[in-house]
Amino acid sequence: MASEEKRIEDELSYPILLSEQIRSVVDEVESFKLECSEVGKHVDRISQMLRTVVRLTTTTPVMYERPIRRIVADVSKNFERALTLVRKCKRRSVLRRVVTITSGTDFRKLFVLLESSVGDMKWFLSVFDSDNGGGGGIGVSLPPIASNDPILSWVWSYIASIQMGQLPDRIESANSLASIAKDNDRNKKIIIEEGGVPPLLKLLKENSSPEGQIAAATALYNLANDQERVRAIVDEVGVPIIVQVLGDSPMKVQTMAASLVARMAENDNVAQEDFARENVIRPLVTLLSFETFVDDDPNLHQPGKQSIHSIVQINKEMEKNSSSVSNSSINRNRPFKSSLSNSSYSYSYSHMDGSSRGGNHRKERENEKPEVKLQLKISCAEALWMLARGSVSNSRRITETKGLLCLAKLVEKEVGELQYNCLMTITEITAAAEFNADLRRAAFKTNSLAAKAVMDQLLRLIEELDSPTLQIPAIKSIGSLARTFPARETRFIGPLVAHLGHRDLDVATEAAIALGKFACPDNFLHMEHSKTIIEFNGLPPLMRLLRGSEQSQLHGLVLLCYLALHAGNSDSLEQAKVLNTLDGADRITVQHPELKELVAQAVYHLKMYHSGVHSQRLTYVP
Known part of the structure; x- marks a missing residue:
């Protein structure tokens, strides 16, 4: 109000x-x-x-x-x-x-x-009137004030029921709100304007009824499909409540809470950062890793290497040391901020042995149906994907919780939506690392177990699968990490070159973009990588790519110019008649005038190298 x-x-x-x-x-x-x-x-x-x-x-x-x-x-x-x-x-x-x-x-x-x-x-x-089935009971009549807009009276009745009614009525009304919110955006707007968010959050927070929590989370999920409505949930201090529910609820409730996190983070960057500040990433990673790591994986138990379980044990000890703070009464000035963050930590690292509040649901978690466990992981992976999207800080947080290792393992073991969501999370993390050297060095150093696991899975998806849906994000991830590979590490360039001739033009175009990041001047090893691309016979499929769509022509031409600039003395360039191709690239440069200077430099270098002047590398003079 x-x-x-x-x-x-x-x-x-x-x-x-x-x-x-x-x-x-x-x-x-x-x-x-x-x-x-x-x-x-x-x-x-x-x-x-x-x-x-x-x-x-x-x-x-x-x-x-x-x-x-x-x-x-x-x-x-x-x-x-x-x-x-x-x-x-x-x-x-x-x-x-x-x-x-x-x-x-x-x-x-x-x-x-x-x-x-x-x-x-x-x-x-x-x-x-509670004596007559009211007290939030759903009115079946239509008040004259809402005769021109029946939805208004329904919304009033449902919200009143959720706020003031008995539990069965509250659940029924929350489900009804979820249903009409799903119909159209106008209904969503009315629910928000008429004060529907606070009672839904109150019902979500009450852990006495998982059914009520699911109904409330579903209604909020249906409302949160644009920035303005997500911001309405954030402004009602909804983020800490959702994080609390995610940390200490039955699995089906956690699934809906994770989906709500994903949708809010997708539609509003303020919510995205608020969730991160409330430390939602740690419980998400822990829920995602549930039953993922098994004892028969020798790499996770080698001396000197930390597995996800060792991280869990370390943090459990840290949690015990701070229990006097996390179990204290709620801060009255900020009723959710610190206490809910601590409760998320407590759940994340204690559900495995049944201690703390999360232990209340340990048996339920173990006895849940496989499809329920799978759906929880799908929702958690989607939430991590949306939290990482466009956010260096959130991507860093995921890597600091050892989330990369978990994501790589699930990409390896799973199929379908869970595999895809995990892969897209990796793609967002690598995209953030591409433009942040600190994250790149910390998360993708060559001796990192997690980084190696991720690289292996990306390479497997590119080489072994025939699914553009998975190959495109995998190729994009490799391209984002192009600056992390030493000159001797050529095992990623070969598959990318092979995919320049892929029958799916989108896959081929993405391969050209990725190889362009290996060969571009921003890459310290661009000379070596450019020669490697040519050695892997990349010119013939690249020349064919220039006859494709506008996008494939654009990115193919960029890559071809880089190869000409950085490996201009290669005879393969002359044999492939690259100079003739660049001379005839006027149609592409007309559509993309920003390429004119790059093409001119490439033509100049090729003319110098292949006109008898090989003694030294000449510099382009505009």
């Missing part, structure tokens, strides 16, 4: 005061006495219902005020109109009666408005 809004008691006092004024004037009228008497009866009836609402507001601990504010505002307008009309019927001079003419039509219009107010008040009381 906006801070400038009046207290609900103050809102209600105004129409009650108007009703008393109307009653007083009705007793004094000289004309249209019968009509004024009917006005008085309508006003008295509405006034009684307003007083009932006043009693409700003083006795109900939590009142959903949005509909009554709208209805009371409408009642006040109708009462003001009634007061004006009955005042015209008081005894006046002949001149005033001539100037101010009152007719039966005015009263008929007023009766319609007052009847509407009676209907609105009856509807409101039916929704909130």
